[in-house]
Amino acid sequence: MTEDILINVTPFETRVALVALGAIQELHIERSIQRGHVGNIYLGRVVRVLPGMQSAFIDIGLERAAFMHIADLRENRIERSANTNPTPIEKLLFEGQSLMVQVIKDPLGTKGARLSSQISIAGRMLVYLPHDPHIGISQKIGSEAERQALRERLQTLVPADEKGGFIVRTQAEGASDEEILADLAYLKKLWANVQAAARTLPASSMLHQDLTLAQRVLRDMVTPMTNQILVDSRSTCAELTTWAQTYTPSVSERIRHYSGERALFDTANIEDEIVRALARRVDLKSGGYLVIDQTEALTTVDVNTGGFVGGRNFDDTIFKTNLEAAQAIARQLRLRNLGGIIILDFIDMEDLEHREAVLAELKKALAHDRTRMTVNGFTQLGLVEMTRKRTRDSLAHQLCEPCPTCQSRGNVRTNRSICYEILREILREARQFNPKEFRILASQGVVDLFLEEESQHLAMLGDFVGKQISLEVSSGYTQEQYDIVLT
Secondary structure (H helix, E strand, C coil): CCEEEEEEECCCEEEEEEEECCEEEEEEEEEHHHCCCCCCEEEEEEEEEECCCCEEEEECCCCCCEEEEHHHCHHHHHHHHCCCCCCCHHHCCCCCCEEEEEEEECCECCECCEEECCCCEECCCEEEECCCCCEEECCCCCCHHHHHHHHHHHHHHCCCCCCCEEEECHHHCCCCHHHHHHHHHHHHHHHHHHHHHHHHCCCCEEEECCCCHHHHHHHHHCCCCEEEEEECCHHHHHHHHHHHHHHCHHHHCCEEECCCCCCHHHHHCHHHHHHHHCCCEEECCCCCEEEEEECCCEEEEEEECCCCCCCCCHHHHHHHHHHHHHHHHHHHHHHHCCCEEEEEECCCCCCHHHHHHHHHHHHHHHCCCCCCEEEEEECCCCCEEEEECCCCCCHHHHHCCCCCCCCCCCCCCCHHHHHHHHHHHHHHHHHHCCCCEEEEEECHHHHHHHHCCCHHHHHHHHHHHCCEEEEEECCCCCCCCEEEEEC
16 A cells, blocks of 8 residues: 655645545644644753652753652663652652753643653654663564564664664665664754753753754654655755665665645545544544544444445344544544544444454554553443554644634523623612613524514513613624623
8 A cells, every 4th residue: 555645845834645546644733833742851940849749840841830749750660660669759850959851741731731841853754752761662663573683783883872762763674784773873963952951051951953844854753654754845846855865775766746726635635534533523434433432531433324324124224334434534633633531332233243354444544553551341331442552633633623612512502591691680770770771682593583583571571670671782792692781
């Protein structure tokens, strides 16, 4: 399965789409005004230690203090690996202390960034761990023989006096010794620059900023299956080519400048796909559909047969719908960048073989996802529980904001509900005040209802309070907004 990577560049944002099988599989957006912080290294200052939570808040110069749990402290990890009793966080950190930290999760909602003192610097072939002297192999390299061969090969390339460690990435499988050594030298140079900055800059300063989105694409997303990388900005294309020739020479020949008359994203209908990726409902080709709801705690995906009746019997229809849904769910998780706890509600299947087949299809489809995840089997309620690592905002959180009309509830009260609330409010105010008239300012729909179906109730209330009640449409009011003016 070959892939194309499309990079759309404007002065205000960069968008990257990974296209495979004729459809967009991943979308990444980085806006110049709100560039992500994951991977950045800071010299933080401890502002508060919370023994009860075994956590600390650390100032790294962002709008909100960042958060670090004891599990992300390097000293704690060393103690756990040695099977010794962990030292409480209040004995490791104190207020005012300077500490080198790295952002592992961007700020999400009201939460500050998540930090770790276990520094890691990613290259094309390797990840450098300056404080962790061991050699690890990417879990995506399944062959044990290949893993051992890569470990032994790297051990011969790493200098004997090296105090840090490395994780071998999947891109190193077909790399030459010269490419690995070049990556190693690049990482060591970056770490030396970080150390030099830490000696001179004050607390709450940034020591190292991760690559731009376009550069991270060349480092992280390009695989042997990548056919071409199209960039619609001539200057960015030249910059990426120069960067690739230095750090990822094998990628540079696949970078091409797109100069077609149509917009780059229009060639693959990506703009329409983005609109569909923000909707709750995802239609399946068979006629079934998914309903995706994202909440603060978790994301739920509900599978429905909809108009699909193509199976030989009811069980066969359910099975085919769930198989198609498994593939669609895997794609939607990547496209929408959904993370955290995810609950999948497939249509109930009585046949155990059908359940196992659907679960296998889901895991197969998820294998293309570069993000770390875990998938559990069906629970007693027939739900599939899974987790997907969350480091950046989802697509919806990047492109949307809470609705000011419904206050993020997802629905609004009916015009009739608002009418009755207004009637009750007038009755309350009539007991406290003695105006000449009550004037109702409301939306067109509420006023129309008062003039038609609710006119009798409005007249009865006017007779009861002994005051005139007038109506006025306020075009700027939403359905739930109203005012009662006493004159």
